[in-house]
Amino acid sequence: MAYDLEEQEQLATLKAWWNRFGNIAIWALTLALAAYAGWSGWNYYQRNQANQAAQLYDELQKAVTAKDNAKVQRAATDLTGKFGKTAYAQMSALAAAKVAFDANDLKTAKTQLQWVIENGRDAEYKAIAKIRLAGILLDEKSFDEGLKLLAGDFPTQFASAVADRKGDILAAQNKIDEARTAYQLALEKTEQNNPGRQLIQLKLDAIGGAPAKNVG
CATH class of the missing domain: 1.25.40 (Serine Threonine Protein Phosphatase 5, Tetratricopeptide repeat)
Structure with missing residues (x-):
């Protein structure tokens, strides 16, 4: 009987606590889960962005080796436009500027360099x-x-x-x-x-x- 009474007191205490703080606890748990999901999602997004940027930069490097100025500029534009916050974007713009300069395309070279100056991290x-x-x-x-x-x-x-x-x-x-x-x-x-x-x-x-x- 003593055990039953003690158990009942604990249940009553728990019920009282839940009536007072239950909604707060639910909101806190919801916010914690949302924050964790957001953090996980952001990390996944960042990894995905970096992987895509790396693949595109690899294509750009192949175009640089082939001295294909048009393809280099397209790849660099894609990188700076879609993945501008990655290091690959800065590297691609510098590489594209060099290729454009070698091709005597000074206007494009200047544009790529200016992008790095204004947007480089x-x-x-x-x-x-x-x-x-x-x-x-x-x-x-x-x-x-x-x-x-x-x-x-x-x-x-x-x-x-x-x-x-x-x-x-x-x-x-x-x-x-x-x-x-x-x-x-x-x-x-x-x-x-x-x-x-x-x-x-x-x-x-x-x-x-x-x-x-x-x-x-």
Whole structure:
């Protein structure tokens, strides 16, 4: 009998608790299940997006090898349009820009590079796009636009490349003192064993510059 009474008290307590908090508990459980389902669904979506993007990027790479500019541009457009938030989109736009440039399709090359600058999620990819686009603008004699692209902050590892490109633009403008300063900075930021140092030094010598001090 004591057991029955104790059991009845527990049931009464449980019933009272349920009457007071039952709806809250149901809502909390529902929200927890919905959150878990949403999280699982989002992870599945992300994996699916990445897999599709990887397959399309593989097709783009094959087109790059075949030097098929039209196919490369189609694949890159699909990637940036459908999978713009993936790293594959940034890589595809940079690859498509290079192929377009080699095909003398400068308008398309500029468009692809501009996409990376405006939509890229990684500072490194955006830096590469800015430096390459500044090179095209140099060829087009759009010097001020090129220098504007190279202004602002860049990841540390791009300091030499940025200074070198600035030197090219300034030299083309016949701003020799400023170009010399830029080339000297590029040398200072380039490691001693980097083969690119020789070209920078040649450009510096061509405008009557002096070697940068050895900071290594």
